[in-house]
Amino acid sequence: GQSLEQPSEVTAVEGAIVQINCTYQTSGFYGLSWYQQHDGGAPTFLSYNGLDGLEETGRFSSFLSRSDSYGYLLLQELQMKDSASYFCAVRVRNSGGYQKVTFGIGTKLQVIP
Amino acid sequence: DGGITQSPKYLFRKEGQNVTLSCEQNLNHDAMYWYRQDPGQGLRLIYYSQIVNDFQKGDIAEGYSVSREKKESFPLTVTSAQKNPTAFYLCASNLAGYSGANVLTFGAGSRLTVL
Numbered sequence: 467g468q469s470l471e472q473p474s475e476v477t478a479v480e481g482a483i484v485q486i487n488c489t490y491q492t493s494g495f496y497g498l499s500w501y502q503q504h505d506g507g508a509p510t511f512l513s514y515n516g517l518d519g520l521e522e523t524g525r526f527s528s529f530l531s532r533s534d535s536y537g538y539l540l541l542q543e544l545q546m547k548d549s550a551s552y553f554c555a556v557r558v559r560n561s562g563g564y565q566k567v568t569f570g571i572g573t574k575l576q577v578i579p
Numbered sequence: 580d581g582g583i584t585q586s587p588k589y590l591f592r593k594e595g596q597n598v599t600l601s602c603e604q605n606l607n608h609d610a611m612y613w614y615r616q617d618p619g620q621g622l623r624l625i626y627y628s629q630i631v632n633d634f635q636k637g638d639i640a641e642g643y644s645v646s647r648e649k650k651e652s653f654p655l656t657v658t659s660a661q662k663n664p665t666a667f668y669l670c671a672s673n674l675a676g677y678s679g680a681n682v683l684t685f686g687a688g689s690r691l692t693v694l
Contacts, residue, residue, distance in 0.1 A: 467638070497681060508669060508685040509622070516681065553621060557681065564627075564635050567612065567673075567683055571621035 468492035470570035486539045488554030496557040498537045581606045583686035600655045602670035609675035611653035616667040
C-alpha cells in the first residue's frame with residue numbers, strides 16, 4: 467500500500483514564507499502532487515513533480531527528492547486567502563498496470579495577520 | 580465550460596437504505612475516481628476506473644459499488660452494508676497518458692448524512 471505523512475497543522479504570518487513537508491512510502495511511484503482545499507470546497511490542483519527538483523508556479527513552489535521519498539510545498543508572500551488545507555498526493559501504478567492517486571491527511575494552514 | 584457535476588449536493592438517508600451519488604464529466608477524461616472525506620481527514624480512495632466497463636477497488640471499497648457504462652458517468656452506490664456512511668464524497672477525473680494523469684479535476688462534492 468501507500469502511506470504519506472505531512473504535518474496536521476501549520477500557522478504562519480501574513481507576508482511570510484511557509485514550507486509544508488510530505489514524506490511517502492509507496493511502490494510504483496510516478497510523481498507527487500499538491501492540492502488546496504478551502505473549508506467546504508473541493509480540492510484544486512496546485513503543482514506536480516515527476517522528477518527531482520523544484521517546480522515554481524507564481525507564489526507556490528514544489529520540490530521532490532525521489533531518493534529520499536520526500537517533497538515539500540513552499541508558499542511565499544502568504545495572504546489571508548491562503549488559509550486552507552493542503553494535501554500531498556502520490557500517483558502510483560500497481561502490478562496490474564492500473565494508475566491511482568492516493569492522498570495524505572492534509573495540512574491545515576492558518577495565516578494570521 | 581467543462582467540468583464535473585456531482586448530485587445531489589446534500590443527501591439524507593435512513594439507516595438500511597441504499598443511495599446512489601451521481602458523477603458526470605464533460606472533460607472527455609478517461610479515468611474517474613471516488614473519494615471519501617471525513618471531518619479533519621484526508622481523502623480516501625473508494626473506487627477508480629480507467630476505462631469504460633472496468634473499475635478497481637480502492638482502499639475502502641467495502642459497502643460501496645460503482646459502474647462505468649459510459650465514459651462520462653461514474654455513479655457510486657452507498658449500500659446498507661457500509662457501517663458509517665456519513666461523509667463528504669468527492670468525484671474526480673483525469674486524462675490517461677503521462678502528463679494529463681498528473682492533474683485531478685474534482686466535482687463540488689456530495690454530503691451524505693445518515694439519520
